[in-house]
Amino acid sequence: MLSSIDIHSSVAVYVQIENHVQFAIASGRLKPTDQLPSVRELSERLEVNPNTVAKAYRDLEVMGLLYTRRGMGVFVNKGIEAKCREDCRRRIIGRMHEVVAEAKAAGLESDEVNEIVAKSLTFEGSPYGPTPASLLTLAKKRK
Secondary structure, three states: OOOOOOOOOOOOHHHHHHHHHHHHHHHHOOOOEOOOHHHHHHHHHHOOOOHHHHHHHHHHHHHHEEEEEEEEEEEEEOHHHHHHHHHHHHHHHHHHHHHHHHHHHHHOOHHHHHHHHHHHHOOOOOOOOOOOHHHHHHHHHHH
């Protein structure tokens, strides 16, 4: 978690950091009272400006997911796992609905969409990385 971001993504770096934390809480990889890396440590690891990490942490604190103990660090709040899981699911379902609607509007058949989803599920890695080449070949496959 929080080992890489994609500076070429259309998603802002601070939003990628926020999403990585939210996904980690929703999946159980981050648990209540777990300590996150310091702003300086994470900015060095990700090779981004410390202000970017600080903004992400502040936003997550405002959302109620994190809390700061002065001189101690940044920690995951207690009792937010279910809310975080629900918020992530709702957001992902909304985005998936948009993508499927776009696919239908562009004339893709259900079997094509299902094939893309099935192949996408086999890939590991950051949600903000480049699209795997094997998925891009599916775009040329049908005419």
